[in-house]
Amino acid sequence: MLTAIEAIGTARLTIAACILVAYIIFTFWCLRPARRGSRPSIDGVRDARTASTSTLVAYASQTGFAEQLAGQTAKSLGTASVASLADLTADDLPTVSQALFVVSTTGEGDAPDPAARFVRDSLSRQLPLSNLRYAVLALGDREYDNFCAFGHRLDAWLRHQGATPMFDVVEVDNGDEGALRHWQHQLSVLSGKPDLADWETPRYERWRLADRKLINPGSAGDPCWLVTLTPGDNVQPQWHAGDIAEIDPRNSTWTDGAALPHREYSIASVPTDGAVELLIRQMQRPDGQPGLGSGWLIQQAAIGDDIALRIRPNTNFHAPADDRPSIFIGNGTGIAGLRSLLKARVAAGHFRNWLIFGERNEDRDRFFGNDLDLWQREARIEILDLVFSRDQPERRYVQHQLIERAPLVRAWIAAGASVYVCGSLQGMAPAVDAALHQILGADLVEQLTVEGRYRRDVY
Structure with a gap:
């Protein structure tokens, strides 16, 4: 039987042992790898694998603005998961069928700090992304030389992996409201919700x-x-x-x-x-x-x-400042944007213009026909290709004309031509893009995009 003194000693040892165990547990807890506060967003990415109607909205934010816009984007779409690029891995993207990226550019064209791991581990890899449809909202400041550089780098990488852009990169200069409204307009088209409220009302x-x-x-x-x-x-x-x-x-x-x-x-x-x-x-x-x-x-x-x-x-769709050859392709009401570009070119004395335009019937849908005929007679348009889909038994569209003119397309591109596309986001624009890839090859189409020689205004 323990004496009183021995009992007291044993109790002290027990208390000390408990304190030591508690300290070890506390130290292990403090030194464990920290969980990211935004980690729950990854659950949304996992869910997107099985939810066919869901869209991933991924952001890379330095100051919080891109994160804010990503949240507004997801809210506008209704069914979307939101995640930071800091919490995405290369294994996540192949599981998603549609993704919208809202990304900032910092420093001398760099990605935001939280996206550094994604850049290191993912942008250096080849991934099977042929089933991914995507769009990029690139935030930047034109006062810096590498305006929206990370957004364009991400876009180029996605194209290299076989992903399909739903529309061209939307550049936002220092929070420009007009560019953000254009992004919202594209969201309304994608979601089939034409009555989406503007985030901010324009000053009319x-x-x-x-x-x-x-x-x-x-x-x-x-x-x-x-x-x-x-x-x-x-x-x-x-x-x-x-x-x-x-x-x-x-x-x-x-x-x-x-x-x-x-x-x-x-x-x-x-x-x-x-x-x-x-x-x-x-x-x-x-x-x-x-x-x-x-x-x-x-x-x-x-x-x-x-x-x-x-x-x-809409600076991404302005006419070339020089007299380089230019190919203009469009359908339907897209002739409106192309007509303004042609007017500007003609006024500037730049006549190496090639217009490929498509509609239904020549006798009813020859929009701005008087202008086009005059420009062709006066050699203000070098080539005028009008394609009317219903004027023959088989359906015929502008992409068919492009493919038939493939040798001439390659010759114009080799001579430094720019390509401008205006019209339907669904149908015409992806068909023309596929035709250009067939004629020129993916690498050259990407080069034209990077050089600003392939520009689109599609809706």
Whole structure:
């Protein structure tokens, strides 16, 4: 039997042992590898493997702005998982079918610090990403030489892995609101939700509806109208060929304060015309109601009415500053953006122009035919290829014309030509891209993209 002194000693040893064990456990806990606070986002990536309707929104943020925009992007889409590139591995991407990347550029064209591991471990690898559809929102500042460099590096790597871009990189200069609204417009197309609210309402100016003319009566397609808008008092508009008109349907921000989502249209005119001209196809919703923007400009607003309009720079689709050869490819209302580029080229005395344009029937859908005929007669357009899909038994589109002209396409590209594509995001744009890959090869198409010689404005 223990004496009192021995019992006290034994108790002290027990207490000391407990304290030592507790200390070891505490030390192990403190020194364990830290779990990233955003790790739950990876669960979203795992879920995306089995959820066919889900989209991955991945971000690389230095100051938090890209992370904020990634969250807004996911909210707009409705069904999307959000993850930092810091928490993604190369094994995650092949399991995802659709991904949107919102990435910043820091320093001299570098990735944000949290994305360093992804850059080291993933961008140096070859991955099977042929089933991945993606888009990139690149944030940067044009005051730096390597503007949006990481966004473009990521885009180039994804293309090399066989991934398919849903649309071209959207560049955002120092938080530019117009570029962010363009990103939102593309989200509305991808999600099939045309009424997505703008994150920030544009600051509109007052223009007037000066004229409205149906230009394809009897067409097998939906009616197309040439809408002419003139600047209101105290409006001194300036824009470049290739820029975009943003319209506020029903002038909602001036009337009841319930702001409606804006609508974007390619500008078909140049400033010397004195007016903004838009080629608008009359759209109908599934319930038979007119489209929000086209319904306002074609059916509701009266000639002479004020129209809330803002011109958004679209620098990625501006005409070449020099006289290099240029190939312009488009369909439908995409001729509007191409017409403005051709007007600018003709005015500058640059005549090595090749237009490939497609619509349904020549007798109904030869948009801006007078302009095109005049430019061709005066040798302002070197080659004019018009492709009408319904004028022969077999369907024929602009991509077929491209492939038939493959030797000439290669010759123009070898001579330094740029390629501009405007029109349908679904159907035409990917078909033209596939045709160019077939004619030129993937490496040369990528080189053209990097050099800014392959530019698209598709919707």
